[in-house]
Amino acid sequence: TSLLSVEQLTKEYKNGKHAIRGVSFSLEQGECLGLVGESGCGKSTLARCLLRLEPVTGGTITFKGKPIQQLNEKQLNPYRRDMQIVFQNPAAALNPRLRIRDSLLDPYNQYGRHMQHNYFSCSSRSAFVDELLEAVELPSSLAGRYPHELSGGQKQRVTIARAISIEPAMIVLDEPTASLDVLSQGAILTLLEQLQRQLNLAYLFISHDLAAVSRMSSRLLVMREGQFVDEFARQEMFAED
Numbered sequence: 001t002s003l004l005s006v007e008q009l010t011k012e013y014k015n016g017k018h019a020i021r022g023v024s025f026s027l028e029q030g031e032c033l034g035l036v037g038e039s040g041c042g043k044s045t046l047a048r049c050l051l052r053l054e055p056v057t058g059g060t061i062t063f064k065g066k067p068i069q070q071l072n073e074k075q076l077n078p079y080r081r082d083m084q085i086v087f088q089n090p091a092a093a094l095n096p097r098l099r100i101r102d103s104l105l106d107p108y109n110q111y112g113r114h115m116q117h118n119y120f121s122c123s124s125r126s127a128f129v130d131e132l133l134e135a136v137e138l139p140s141s142l143a144g145r146y147p148h149e150l151s152g153g154q155k156q157r158v159t160i161a162r163a164i165s166i167e168p169a170m171i172v173l174d175e176p177t178a179s180l181d182v183l184s185q186g187a188i189l190t191l192l193e194q195l196q197r198q199l200n201l202a203y204l205f206i207s208h209d210l211a212a213v214s215r216m217s218s219r220l221l222v223m224r225e226g227q228f229v230d231e232f233a234r235q236e237m238f239a240e241d
């Protein structure tokens with residue numbers, strides 16, 4: 001069975017806006033599924049519904065064989081560990097008052113008891129922080145710094161390290177390179193590709209950057225006005241006419 005299966009999902013906001021109008025898709029373990037579409041088509045709404053940051057209005061979300069719409073906050077804990085998100089703007093995702101080390105330990109402190117320890121030994125907190133920084137190719141000397149002392153690319157590496165820290169099955173990448181300069185964009189995409197293979201991660205990769213998404217994805221969904229209007233397999237994305 002699929003890691004994630006979404007059936008006829010709908011989302012109507014309180015103001016009557018139908019942001020998602022019946023979308024269905026599935027995501028396999030270790031797969032990268034691309035999602036492209038113009039601003040306002042509903043990509044972020046879909047991401048927030050998957051993460052249960054927003055209630056859905058209709059349809060079903062099945063993760064690891066379990067329907068998750070009806071779960072209460074406590075029942076959602078293992079699910080919240082298993083599906084992480086990386087946002088567009090790493091500066092907004094990191095608490096400016098916390099040292100990098102403490103930001104990195106945040107999910108572990110919250111959900112670490114559910115984690116498998118397939119990749120990170122966590123023999124001690126400081127060893128764990130070093131393991132995480134190494135995984136995203138940052139020097140351990142950054143652990144004591146604050147976010148404003150890091151570049152945009154370094155900050156995004158920290159948010160990626162934090163997302164993988166508790167060994168999720170899946171990460172929603174919501175425009176993960178959109179706020180970065182061109183050189184950092186390429187480096188972050190390469191890192192995300194490496195981590196996907198090393199940790200057997202599934203990605204839902206949301207972007208308006210077709211080149212970035214098609215580079216990494218095995219399939220590509222095209223969203224317009226809350227619906228999927230097209231789907232391409234990898235061979236079709238690179239086919240020559």
Ligand code: ADP
Pocket residue numbers: 039040044
């Ligand atoms: P993006 O295109 O990157 O998703 P938006 O500018 O559409 O960003 O949305 C930014 C934030 O404003 C989001 O949290 C979204 O939920 C909220 N938002 C967008 N449109 C509306 C709206 N019509 N009413 C209320 N909140 C909105």
Ligand code: ADP
Pocket residue numbers: 013014015017018019037038039040041042043044045046
């Ligand atoms: P995208 O991520 O593709 O830019 P969004 O999911 O942010 O699109 O928005 C989809 C539609 O829903 C837009 O028309 C947006 O204005 C609207 N929207 C987003 N958030 C809210 C909200 N909190 N309340 C009402 N409308 C919203």
